[in-house]
Every structure is written in C-alpha cells, then in structure tokens.
Amino acid sequence: MEISQQAQALHDKAILIDGHNDSIIEHWARKDSMDLTPDWPEYQVDLRRMKAGGLTAMNSMMGGQTLHQSIELWDGMHAQVEKHPDEYLIVRSVADIHRCKAEGKIGHIGQLESCRCLGNSLHVLHMQYRLGLRVGNLTHGDAAETSLQGTRSPGGYCELADREAARRVFSGLTDFAREAIAEMNRLGIAIDTAHTNDAAFFQAAEASETPIEFSHGACFALCPHWRNLTDDQLKALADNGGVIGIIFYRNFIDQDPDKQNLGRVVDHIEHACEVAGEDHVGFGSDYDGIGDSIAMPPSHAETPQLTQLLLDRGFSEETILKFWGGNFLRVLTEVEEAAG
Numbered sequence: 001m002e003i004s005q006q007a008q009a010l011h012d013k014a015i016l017i018d019g020h021n022d023s024i025i026e027h028w029a030r031k032d033s034m035d036l037t038p039d040w041p042e043y044q045v046d047l048r049r050m051k052a053g054g055l056t057a058m059n060s061m062m063g064g065q066t067l068h069q070s071i072e073l074w075d076g077m078h079a080q081v082e083k084h085p086d087e088y089l090i091v092r093s094v095a096d097i098h099r100c101k102a103e104g105k106i107g108h109i110g111q112l113e114s115c116r117c118l119g120n121s122l123h124v125l126h127m128q129y130r131l132g133l134r135v136g137n138l139t140h141g142d143a144a145e146t147s148l149q150g151t152r153s154p155g156g157y158c159e160l161a162d163r164e165a166a167r168r169v170f171s172g173l174t175d176f177a178r179e180a181i182a183e184m185n186r187l188g189i190a191i192d193t194a195h196t197n198d199a200a201f202f203q204a205a206e207a208s209e210t211p212i213e214f215s216h217g218a219c220f221a222l223c224p225h226w227r228n229l230t231d232d233q234l235k236a237l238a239d240n241g242g243v244i245g246i247i248f249y250r251n252f253i254d255q256d257p258d259k260q261n262l263g264r265v266v267d268h269i270e271h272a273c274e275v276a277g278e279d280h281v282g283f284g285s286d287y288d289g290i291g292d293s294i295a296m297p298p299s300h301a302e303t304p305q306l307t308q309l310l311l312d313r314g315f316s317e318e319t320i321l322k323f324w325g326g327n328f329l330r331v332l333t334e335v336e337e338a339a340g
C-alpha cells in the first residue's frame with residue numbers, strides 16, 4: 001500500500017500506545033529468550049518492527065494466572081530493559097511515555113491479564129505496583145478460586161439476546177475485586193475490563209473512580225463475539241471516561257473470513273467512534289497473543305497503513321492522533337492525577 005506524505009508525517013507525529021501485547025509471555029511459553037531486541041521473524045513483534053511503526057509504549061502482559069509465572073515475566077522484562085537501557089523504559093508515569101517519544105525508546109507499561117495471581121492479597125498488588133504494574137486487567141475470563149469475577153466469561157459467537165440474558169444471571173465482581181479496584185484507584189493503576197463477563201464489566205465501570213480501559217476487543221454490532229463490546233457497553237465505557245483498544249485479531253473483526261481485512265478494522269474504529277465518541281477509542285493489537293492468526297495490520301511496522309486508511313475514510317488528523325495514543329494517554333493521566 002502506498003503511504004502518502006501526509007499519512008507518514010501524521011504517523012511520525014503520533015504517540016502510539018498499544019493497549020495489549022503478549023510478546024513476553026509468548027516468548028516465555030515457547031521457552032525462548034524474553035529479549036525482544038533481536039529480529040524474531042517467527043513472532044509478530046521485535047524491536048526493529050516496533051521502531052519501524054513508531055511505537056511509543058505498550059501494555060506488556062505480565063501474566064495473571066499464577067504469581068510464579070508473573071514474577072518470571074517481570075524478570076524477563078526488567079532484564080531486557082537493564083540490558084538495553086537506550087532502547088526501552090519501564091513506564092512508571094505519564095511523563096515516562098513522553099520521555100519514550102522524545103528519546104525514541106519503547107515503553108513497557110506493566111499489565112496483568114487477570115488479577116487472579118494476587119491471591120486476594122493487596123500486599124501482592126503493592127509489590128506488583130513497585131515492579132511497574134500500571135494496568136490491572138481484572139480477569140482473563142477465569143472464574144477460579146481467587147479470580148475477581150464469579151462466573152467464567154463465555155467464548156465464541158452469540159446473539160445479542162444471549163448477552164442481555166447473561167447480565168441478569170452472571171455473578172460479577174467478587175468482594176476482593178472491589179477492594180482491589182479501590183486500591184488500584186488509590187495507587188494509580190488503570191482498571192482493565194477486557195475479558196470480564198458482562199455483569200463484572202458494568203460493575204467495574206461503576207465501581208472505578210477513574211476511567212477504565214477495555215484494552216483489547218472490538219464492536220459486537222459488527223462481529224457478535226462474546227469478547228466484543230455491545231453498543232450499551234461502549235456507551236457505559238464513554239460515560240466512565242474510558243477507552244477501548246480496537247484489536248487487530250481477525251476473528252474478533254468479522255465472522256466471515258472473506259471480510260477479515262484492514263478496511264473492516266476501520267469499520268470497527270468508525271463504529272466505536274460513532275457510539276462511544278472519538279475520545280474513547282484507541283488500539284490494542286494483541287500481537288503474539290492470537291496464535292497463528294495473521295493480525296491486521298500484521299505487525300507494528302505496517303501500522304502506517306492504518307493511518308492511511310483512516311485518512312482515506314475521512315477521519316480528522318486530530319481523531320487519528322487520539323486513536324493511536326492520545327486517548328490511552330488521557331486515561332493514564334487521569335488515573336495518575338487521581339492517585340492518592
């Protein structure tokens with residue numbers, strides 16, 4: 001695809017914040033080095049491609065199911081940053097994201113994908129914060145003994161009526177989830193509701209005093225998957241001041257393989273902007289978290305293509321800057337400023 005001068009200049013100017021990245025845990029799972037610096041053609045992410053696409057920072061998934069796993073991932077991430085201090089930064093504040101942009105570094109924003117590993121302990125949460133946790137994804141859909149929701153999140157495609165019925169019968173946040181949300185509000189950790197069941201989603205949006213992230217997912221109206229947000233959820237997210245990170249995973253973008261393309265990703269961005277508003281839409285690639293599926297765009301290196309398509313579709317430069325990172329930056333700023 002031809003990238004116009006206007007699109008490239010706009011893309012270069014943008015702060016790009018990826019709402020969800022699974023690269024470090026995927027390296028851990030495959031028993032590879034957790035250093036993303038060498039070229040890793042068998043993965044969707046490496047330093048060269050992140051830089052080619054102008055990535056500023058990303059929510060780096062630091063586990064969730066067990067504390068042991070989470071600590072191993074933190075060790076991998078910290079070791080990477082210690083080894084390559086000119087290339088990476090552990091983001092502890094919004095100022096660090098601006099520093100990444102100014103210095104051409106990639107920022108790791110620590111993100112749990114399930115707070116189950118906290119084991120119902122705020123002490124563990126405090127230690128996670130000290131390691132760099134700034135985004136707490138409440139659940140990975142789990143509903144085990146120390147999970148933060150009572151009913152497991154369903155998977156697959158469904159009807160809108162199934163979603164509406166589920167809300168009435170699902171068990172949402174646990175008592176510890178409410179304690180953890182209050183403590184994350186106090187510490188300055190953003191609440192992330194991707195993967196929650198529908199009851200827990202609405203309860204978390206209500207319980208959190210700061211804007212929430214829905215770090216990776218898409219629009220149910222265009223692709224009726226349990227993991228995507230219905231229009232009333234998009235509106236609740238906007239009311240809360242939060243942001244959805246539109247995912248680059250084809251099965252959440254369209255049920256029909258023939259319609260799984262970058263233009264359809266733009267449809268989701270457009271729909272989310274129409275329903276939630278342009279201040280509430282960002283991106284959450286889920287790179288290296290979607291198995292063998294080819295992402296759209298395939299890696300950060302090709303993200304300028306999306307800037308081009310958004311311009312072609314009539315999005316303003318201002319909206320495109322908000323989409324790439326402005327909205328996540330605003331949420332993180334509000335979360336940080338509200339911390340006590």
Ligand SMILES: [Zn+2]
Nearest residue numbers: 113195216289
């Ligand atoms: Zn996920």
